[in-house]
Amino acid sequence: MSVVAETPAPPYYAVIFTSLRTEEDDGYGAMAEKMVELAAVQPGFIGVESAHESLGITVSYWTDLESIKSWKANTEHLEAQSLGRERWYSSYKTRIAISASPPLKY
Amino acid sequence: MSVVAETPAPPYYAVIFTSLRTEEDDGYGAMAEKMVELAAVQPGFIGVESAHESLGITVSYWTDLESIKSWKANTEHLEAQSLGRERWYSSYKTRIAISASPPLKY
Numbered sequence: 060m061s062v063v064a065e066t067p068a069p070p071y072y073a074v075i076f077t078s079l080r081t082e083e084d085d086g087y088g089a090m091a092e093k094m095v096e097l098a099a100v101q102p103g104f105i106g107v108e109s110a111h112e113s114l115g116i117t118v119s120y121w122t123d124l125e126s127i128k129s130w131k132a133n134t135e136h137l138e139a140q141s142l143g144r145e146r147w148y149s150s151y152k153t154r155i156a157i158s159a160s161p162p163l164k165y
Numbered sequence: 166m167s168v169v170a171e172t173p174a175p176p177y178y179a180v181i182f183t184s185l186r187t188e189e190d191d192g193y194g195a196m197a198e199k200m201v202e203l204a205a206v207q208p209g210f211i212g213v214e215s216a217h218e219s220l221g222i223t224v225s226y227w228t229d230l231e232s233i234k235s236w237k238a239n240t241e242h243l244e245a246q247s248l249g250r251e252r253w254y255s256s257y258k259t260r261i262a263i264s265a266s267p268p269l270k271y
Contacts, residue, residue: 063256073181075181114214116214156179
């Protein structure tokens with residue numbers, strides 16, 4: 060179950076992954092779960108939040124850009140990305156953003 | 166229905182609003198819909214994506230920080246924020262982030 064992530068004072072990085080699924084489900088759930096577990100043990104990982112409705116949104120938080128690059132290039136993650144493009148997502152977008160510092164008071 | 170938002174080349178701003186709901190539903194759906202409609206006609210608004218599962222995630226995109234500040238201070242939005250704190254959300258977090266420019270190639 061996803062909860063509101065604990066994040067440090069800025070700056071840190073957010074990777075916003077938004078996707079629309081195809082009808083195909085073959086292996087998606089298991090892979091999604093595996094990728095969250097694997098991301099969580101990478102250097103620089105802070106936390107992750109996700110929700111899926113008609114749209115799926117996963118936001119992961121990282122200490123620095125190098126850690127994001129390393130995770131993107133992780134062998135198992137590359138395989139998952141490839142399957143995602145070919146099989147599971149009809150459209151998707153990945154955005155990388157740096158938390159504003161100082162943040163607006165919310 | 167939420168779709169993958171069209172966003173311009175960086176830089177632009179993302180407001181990541183993550184929330185956990187209370188059991189109380191009184192007026193939530195109507196208010197959430199109204200706020201999306203109202204946000205969409207504000208200066209500087211680019212787009213919005215949202216998904217709700219156990220966690221709710223809404224990411225709105227804006228051209229600049231001033232537009233985000235103005236939207237935060239909008240009278241009807243202030244009322245919705247207040248009701249959200251008092252009634253609808255057991256926990257929530259709002260993060261503001263600037264899209265990385267140049268973005269990583271994804």
